[in-house]
Amino acid sequence: MNATTLYSIGELSRRTGLSVRTIRFYSDSGVAAPTTRSPAGHRLYDLDALLRLELLRTLRELGIDLATIQRVMDRELSIAEVAAAYTDAIDVQIRTLRLRRSVLQVVAERGSDPEETTLMHRLTQLSDEERRRLIDDFVDGTFGTVDADPAAVAMVRAATPRLPDDPSSEQVAAWVELAALVGDDGFRVRMRRATLHRTAGHPPAIESEAGEELMAFTRQQVADAMESGIDPLTDRAAIVVDDLVRRFGKVLARTPDKEFRDWLAARFEEAHDPAVDRYWRLVWIVNGWQVVPGLIPAYSWLIQALRV
Structure with missing residues (x-):
């Protein structure tokens, strides 16, 4: 093979793997024009045309459009x-396809209806800037007043919360729930009240009344139950809660009956808003942060168990 060798269109087809029809199209497009023609009028191509066609095929298989390939050739x-x-x-x-896959996984797992599917797709299609x-x-709507605590x-x-480029189905579901939560005016009021109270450094009333030793014991017991996957509405949870109710009754000099259980539940609800706890839990999931046992929203679990 040398620079003066000429190839028929059939020979080019065999060497490049392109069909004769495709080579003719590229020839007519000017991407790989024939060098000359035979006395019978058949197209003939030189080595440069062969190399251009091989490069063209490679670039096309890599997904590059013909107009861009022409600019490379030129x-x-x-x-x-x-x-x-x-x-x-x-x-x-790739990021778009991964996101679509995660959305479809959530839809399949939850059996989402058309409205939820549309909402989920719309929310996940937001750009990073829009999110x-x-x-x-x-944040501005919740804390944008003159008396807002900068620390809060x-x-x-x-x-x-920042949805990653390759979110899991759990992260997609958490983001959708989070987006709905932050758009609720009632939740903004609850979030502001709970956050300002927390940053003020004042412990909830129930924690002051019960004392740090009992509260630390309670948090550990509930965290252990949650890590073990114990549902707060089951008999297994009742064993944990009955013991806690007796301990609180002893410290507060109260009879551990149903009335006292309801009173405890109300006090814990005042201490920790379940919706706010849920917000922070969703933030951890969306950001892919490791859940720290000491920060698990234990009060929500405890309130449910006390209400049984």
Whole structure:
């Protein structure tokens, strides 16, 4: 093979793996024009045309469009420049496909109806900037008053939920629930009240009344039950809660009956808003943070168990 060798269109087809019809199309497009024609009028191609067709086939198989390939052939763009641009584009496509897969997994697992499916898709299609704006609006709407505690605002902003590029189905479901939560005006009021109370450094009344030793014991017992997967509405939970009710009754000089259980539940509800606990739990899930046992929203579990 040398630079003067000429190939028929059939020979090019055998060497490149492209069909005769495809080579003819590329020839007519000017991407790989024939070098000359035979006396019978048949197209003939030189080595340069063969190499151009082999490169063209490679680039097409990599997903590069014909117009861009033409610019490469004309030396307007280098292959490296095209590869860099297409790598970025493919990264975007991969992230999009992964997100779609996660949404579809959630829909399949939950048996979502059309409305929920549409909402889920719309919320996950938001750009990173749009998601940040959604949370910023929530923080501004919750703490944007002149008497807002800077420490409270800083705490919430520091834990801004950020949906990753390749979210799990659990993270997608958590993000959708979180987006609905932050858009609720009633929740904003509850979030502001709970957060400002916490940053003020004043312990809830039930914690002051019961004392640190009993509260630490309670948090540990409930955390252990939750880690063991014990449902708060089951008999297994009742064993844990009955013991706690007796301990609180002894410390507070109260009879551990149903009235006292209801009273305890109400006091714990005052101490920790379940909706606010849920917000922080969703933030941990969306951000993929490791759940710290000491920060598990134990009061929500305990309140449910006390109400049984």
